[in-house]
Structures are given as C-alpha cells and as structure tokens.
Amino acid sequence: MSKTTPHSIGARVLHALALAAFVAFALFPLFWLLKVSLTPDDLMYGEGVRLWPSRVTLDHYGSVLRHSQFPLFFRNSLIVSAATGLLATAAASAAGYAFSRFRFRGKAWVVGVMLVSQMFPLVIIVAPIFRLLAPLGLTNSLTGLVVVYTAFNTPFAAFLMQSFFEAIPKDLEEAAMMDGATRFQALRRVILPLTLPGLAATGGFVFTAAWSELLFSLMLNSSAAVSTFPAGLLGFVSKFSVDFGQMMAAGVLALLPVGAFFLVIQRYLVQGLTAGAVKG
Amino acid sequence: MATITLSNVSKDYGGGPVLRGMDLEIREGEFVALMGPSGCGKSTLLRLIAGLEEPSGGEIRIDGRRVNEVAPKDRDLAMVFQSYALYPHMTVRENMSFALKQRRLPPAEIKAAVEAAASKLGLTGLLERKPKALSGGQRQRVAMGRAIVRNPKAFLFDEPLSNLDARLREQMRYEIRKLHRELGATSVYVTHDQVEAMTMADRIVALNDGAIQQVGSPQDLYDNPANLFVAGFLGSPPMNFLDATLAPEGALVVEGQTLAHVSPPAGLAAGTTLTLGLRPERLALTDPTEGTAVRVDVVETTGTGRVVHLALGPQRLKLFTMDPRPLAPGDVVGLVAPPGAPLLFDPVSGARLS
Numbered sequence: 101m102s103k104t105t106p107h108s109i110g111a112r113v114l115h116a117l118a119l120a121a122f123v124a125f126a127l128f129p130l131f132w133l134l135k136v137s138l139t140p141d142d143l144m145y146g147e148g149v150r151l152w153p154s155r156v157t158l159d160h161y162g163s164v165l166r167h168s169q170f171p172l173f174f175r176n177s178l179i180v181s182a183a184t185g186l187l188a189t190a191a192a193s194a195a196g197y198a199f200s201r202f203r204f205r206g207k208a209w210v211v212g213v214m215l216v217s218q219m220f221p222l223v224i225i226v227a228p229i230f231r232l233l234a235p236l237g238l239t240n241s242l243t244g245l246v247v248v249y250t251a252f253n254t255p256f257a258a259f260l261m262q263s264f265f266e267a268i269p270k271d272l273e274e275a276a277m278m279d280g281a282t283r284f285q286a287l288r289r290v291i292l293p294l295t296l297p298g299l300a301a302t303g304g305f306v307f308t309a310a311w312s313e314l315l316f317s318l319m320l321n322s323s324a325a326v327s328t329f330p331a332g333l334l335g336f337v338s339k340f341s342v343d344f345g346q347m348m349a350a351g352v353l354a355l356l357p358v359g360a361f362f363l364v365i366q367r368y369l370v371q372g373l374t375a376g377a378v379k380g
Numbered sequence: 381m382a383t384i385t386l387s388n389v390s391k392d393y394g395g396g397p398v399l400r401g402m403d404l405e406i407r408e409g410e411f412v413a414l415m416g417p418s419g420c421g422k423s424t425l426l427r428l429i430a431g432l433e434e435p436s437g438g439e440i441r442i443d444g445r446r447v448n449e450v451a452p453k454d455r456d457l458a459m460v461f462q463s464y465a466l467y468p469h470m471t472v473r474e475n476m477s478f479a480l481k482q483r484r485l486p487p488a489e490i491k492a493a494v495e496a497a498a499s500k501l502g503l504t505g506l507l508e509r510k511p512k513a514l515s516g517g518q519r520q521r522v523a524m525g526r527a528i529v530r531n532p533k534a535f536l537f538d539e540p541l542s543n544l545d546a547r548l549r550e551q552m553r554y555e556i557r558k559l560h561r562e563l564g565a566t567s568v569y570v571t572h573d574q575v576e577a578m579t580m581a582d583r584i585v586a587l588n589d590g591a592i593q594q595v596g597s598p599q600d601l602y603d604n605p606a607n608l609f610v611a612g613f614l615g616s617p618p619m620n621f622l623d624a625t626l627a628p629e630g631a632l633v634v635e636g637q638t639l640a641h642v643s644p645p646a647g648l649a650a651g652t653t654l655t656l657g658l659r660p661e662r663l664a665l666t667d668p669t670e671g672t673a674v675r676v677d678v679v680e681t682t683g684t685g686r687v688v689h690l691a692l693g694p695q696r697l698k699l700f701t702m703d704p705r706p707l708a709p710g711d712v713v714g715l716v717a718p719p720g721a722p723l724l725f726d727p728v729s730g731a732r733l734s
Contacts, residue, residue, distance in 0.1 A: 269463060269465065271461045271462075271463045271465035272465050272467065272468075274430075274432050274452075274459075274461070274465070275459065275461060275465035275466075275467075275526075276467070276478070277431075277432070277451070277452040277453055278430060278432075278452050278453070278457065278458060278459045278536075279453075279458075279478050279479035279482055279526070279530075280453045280479050280482035280483055281453055281478075281482055282451070282453060285482070289478075290467050293469045294468065294469060
C-alpha cells in the first residue's frame with residue numbers, strides 16, 4: 101500500500117471517483133429536499149431545474165410549524181419511535197443474550213422462525229394485521245403502532261444484540277459468578293455496562309426504523325390525531341396541487357432528530373454488525 | 381481450606397463422554413496439577429469443580445458436602461482464568477473488591493483486604509488503573525489478587541500462565557508456589573505444560589482421553605510412569621521409545637543389538653516384542669567398542685549440555701549428555717543404558733510391564 105507506483109495512483113483516483121459518484125448519487129435527493137424547502141413559491145417552477153434558487157426563504161418552515169398539524173405528527177412520531185426503541189431493545193437484549201449464552205431446546209427453530217419473519221414483504225400482512233388489531237381497539241391508536249413496530253423490529257435487533265454479546269467473553273460472567281454473583285447480577289454488573297454501546301446502537305436502529313415507517317402508519321391509522329409524520333407528509337398533497345415547499349420543509353425537520361441520532365451511534369452500529377464476523 | 385472429593389464423576393455433552401467416571405481426592409492444603417494434552421478433559425474437570433458445568437454422573441463433594449446442585453457463587457472457590465477475565469470497565473481496586481462487595485462486607489474491611497492483597501502482589505501503585513492500562517504480567521497478578529483477597533476455600537487455576545512469555549511464566553510459577561506456601565490453600569491447577577506440573581504440584585493427575593492415567597508426586601510419575609502416555613508426557617527431551625525384543629536372561633535386543641539388561645518380569649517369555657522406554661538423560665556415551673554402536677545424527681547444544689540425536693538402524697533416539705567429547709554427525713559412538721534405566725511397556729495396550 102505504501103508504494104506509490106503510477107498504477108496505484110490511477111487505481112486510487114478511480115477508487116475515489118467511484119466513491120464520490122456513489123456519495124453524490126445517494127445524497128443528491130437530500131440536497132434537493134433542502135433546496136426545494138428553501139425555494140420561494142413563485143420560483144418553484146420557474147427555477148425548477150436550477151441547482152440553487154436566486155432567492156431563498158424560510159417561509160415554508162414557518163408555515164409548517166405554525167399553520168400545519170406537523171408539530172402534532174412530530175410528537176406522535178416521537179412517542180411511537182421512542183416507545184418502540186425502548187421495548188424492542190429490551191426484548192432484543194433478552195433474546196440476544198439467550199441466543200449467545202444458553203443452549204436450549206428448539207433454539208434453532210426459534211432463530212429460524214425469526215429469520216423467516218424478516219422475509220415477507222410487509223404489504224402481504226397489512227390486511228390480516230388490521231383485522232387482528234381492529235377488534236382490540238388498536239387501530240387509530242399509537243399503541244397499536246408501537247405493538248406492530250416492536251414485533252417487526254425485534255428479530256433483527258435480537259441478532260444485532262446477539263453479536264454484541266458474542267463479543268464479550270463468557271469468562272467475564274463466569275468470573276463474576278465465581279466471585280459470588282448470580283447470573284443475573286453478573287449480567288447487570290459486568291455484562292450490561294460493557295454492552296451499553298450495543299444497546300445504544302440497537303435502540304437507535306429501531307428508533308430510526310420506526311421513525312420512517314409509512315405503510316402501517318397509513319393503513320392502521322386514519323385519524324390525523326394519531327398520524328405519524330411520514331403519513332402526515334402526505335397531507336401536503338391535495339386533490340389539486342402538491343405543496344412541495346412545505347412538504348420538503350417538513351421533511352428536513354423530520355430528518356434532524358434521526359440524523360443527529362445516527363451521527364452519535366453509527367460507530368457502534370458498524371462495530372456491532374462486524375463483531376460477530378470478526379470473532380468467527 | 382477444603383478437601384475436594386470426586387466420585388465416579390462423568391461428563392457428556394451429547395457427543396460421547398468427555399470425562400469417564402473419575403475418582404479423585406484432593407486433600408486439604410494440597411497443590412494438585414491436572415495435566416494432559418488439549419482435549420483430555422482437564423479444563424472440563426476444573427469447571428465441574430467450580431460449578432460452571434454440571435456433571436452428567438457421579439458426585440462432587442467439597443468438605444464432605446455434596447455440591448452437584450450448588451451454584452458457583454455458593455461454593456466459595458476462587459478461579460483464575462487463562463484470559464484473566466478482568467472486568468474491563470472497573471479499576472484494579474474495583475476488580476479486587478467485586479467479590480467482597482458482593483458479600484456486603486463493610487467498606488473499611490474491603491479496603492484493608494484489597495490493600496493487603498495488593499501489597500502482597502506488588503500492585504499497590506496500580507490500584508486505580510483500568511486493566512487495559514496494565515501489562516500481561518500485571519493483569520495476571522490482578523487476577524491472582526482477585527482470588528486471594530477473598531480467602532476462599534480453594535483456588536482453581538485454568539492455565540493461568542499460558543498467555544505470558546517464557547521469562548515471566550517462570551517468575552509467576554515461583555510466585556504462585558510461594559503464595560501457596562504462605563496461604564496454605566487447597567489449589568487445583570490445570571496445565572498442559574509438564575514443566576509447570578512438575579515444578580509446582582504436590583501431586584500430578586495425568587489425564588488423557590477423559591480418564592485419569594496416573595496420580596502421584598511429580599518424581600513418582602517421572603520415575604515410575606504407569607503407561608506410555610505418562611512416560612511420554614513428562615520430561616524434556618521426552619523419553620525414547622524403541623521396539624525391542626526380550627532375549628533370554630533379560631537382554632533387550634534392538635535392531636539385532638543388545639541395548640540393555642533387565643531382570644525379566646514374571647510371565648514374559650523370551651522372544652516377546654515390547655516397547656523399551658529410555659530417558660535421554662539416563663543414557664551415557666562411551667567408545668563404540670564398549671557400548672552398543674550407534675550413529676550420531678544431529679547434535680543440539682543447550683548450554684548445560686548437548687542433546688544428541690542417534691540412529692540405531694532405522695530407529696531414532698535422543699540422549700542428553702554433559703560429556704565434553706567431540707561429536708559430529710556421522711560419528712559412530714557407544715551407547716550405555718545403566719541398570720534401572722530401561723522401562724518396559726506393552727506395545728499394544730501401552731501399560732507398564734516392569
């Protein structure tokens with residue numbers, strides 16, 4: 101790697117170009133989101149293809165925050181995502197610990213069923229889930245969403261937590277047990293503090309997944325009072341026009357919490373995804 | 381301090397037995413080494429005593445009390461792990477206090493106990509450090525400190541020195557031994573290193589293939605191995621094994637040459653083929669006219685002496701000598717096996733014959 105032959109310089113330039121192209125491709129829609137959210141209505145179509153409008157405005161943000169129901173959707177999303185993050189992470193930690201540490205009958209089956217549950221396109225099961233939740237009073241309710249999101253996010257989160265637990269040597273909890281701790285005390289005093297980054301990463305992952313979920317939010321809830329923001333975004337589409345400016349401004353606002361969250365946890369997330377692989 | 385008694389203890393994970401019906405009594409204050417190659421079941425045996433695994437059969441008693449169903453935390457045994465298993469998020473002091481806090485001892489008492497143990501192990505200046513800021517040798521000491529601070533019934537060591545370099549290993553061997561003498565606590569020490577077992581243990585339990593091969597003092601196992609496994613495991617360079625035939629009047633013939641004489645064991649007829657065991661350091665060199673003529677193959681200098689690889693027909697053997705005579709590959713020299721040196725084994729079962 102340290103040798104700088106013409107060949108390797110060429111290869112590195114190509115490598116950098118490929119990366120730059122990928123990043124540009126991936127981030128351009130986000131840039132467009134920001135650009136449109138700042139474009140005044142009168143320039144929306146006139147300067148539609150310009151990379152940056154000749155005038156920018158924060159009017160769209162103002163009207164989204166003051167005159168739309170977006171703050172309500174935002175609050176609903178926050179409640180649903182936070183609750184889902186907490187519940188799914190708690191369940192996933194327990195399951196991940198069991199997968200990592202215990203041998204029990206039917207373990208392979210449980211893991212298999214959890215994997216299979218990840219394979220269905222969710223569209224297929226929206227209708228049956230609606231039929232199940234309706235008599236329970238869980239449609240048009242934030243609780244219903246929390247239940248569904250927790251159920252669908254726990255399997256992957258459990259595998260993620262398992263890989264974090266695998267990275268912690270069994271010797272540590274055995275040492276704690278020799279030192280007079282029960283298994284649960286060993287978990288609480290030795291393993292849990294070491295898994296905090298893993299818990300944060302898993303929690304963040306689930307939070308983000310719930311935050312941006314549209315399908316169930318749209319199908320299970322019809323009342324605006326319990327809409328989450330992805331469903332709420334559709335409210336900017338009316339029969340006759342689409343208010344792109346406000347819709348994009350709302351999108352940028354919705355991006356902020358997850359963006360900040362991901363910035364904090366991304367290091368741990370990558371660590372967790374590779375921990376199991378490296379250990380073999 | 382405690383006695384540990386195993387009666388017919390077995391362990392099976394479902395893929396065939398790992399331990400087959402073991403009986404062993406570890407006496408109060410004794411230092412016992414469980415020695416054998418990897419996969420012999422020695423670590424499993426230690427984990428059964430610790431309570432980290434449950435036996436599939438048999439009974440384990442500590443001080444006469446059956447502990448098969450007793451949780452590790454209630455056995456009052458301390459264990460030193462091969463990986464040290466220090467709690468990475470705690471300082472040395474917190475690592476060493478863990479067990480005492482678990483028992484809810486008063487803080488002043490914990491502080492005194494930790495500091496006494498730390499000074500005994502030379503850790504006083506390191507108490508506020510985290511494990512990652514320690515060297516391998518220091519980590520090893522903290523693992524020891526975590527064990528002795530509790531004053532447990534017995535110490536269990538699972539290959540505690542195998543992650544250290546040779547020099548440090550030798551020093552820790554000495555320190556563990558000295559610590560044992562001071563504390564007088566029953567100790568069970570798992571190792572695959574015959575030098576550790578020989579130098580540290582009061583008694584060695586030689587294990588192979590999930591079964592006890594022999595139990596005895598290091599010297600006893602060295603001088604009187606019960607079978608080929610024990611004979612070959614102890615000693616460096618290892619014992620020579622030669623295919624030999626028993627001739628009349630106890631002569632042992634290897635490749636047509638008489639190599640040694642024994643008083644023939646009862647029940648062995650002349651003409652029987654057997655395995656002849658000879659320790660390299662029990663053999664001596666002489667002129668080719670006086671001893672059995674063998675050819676020098678390779679000469680290795682160790683400092684204290686030389687290890688000479690010899691060829692006797694197609695068979696090879698080693699000899700350790702401090703004899704200063706000049707030796708070069710290809711030389712023919714005489715080999716003498718003094719009376720008492722030859723050990724005879726059944727070539728099929730491996731059992732000792734003499």
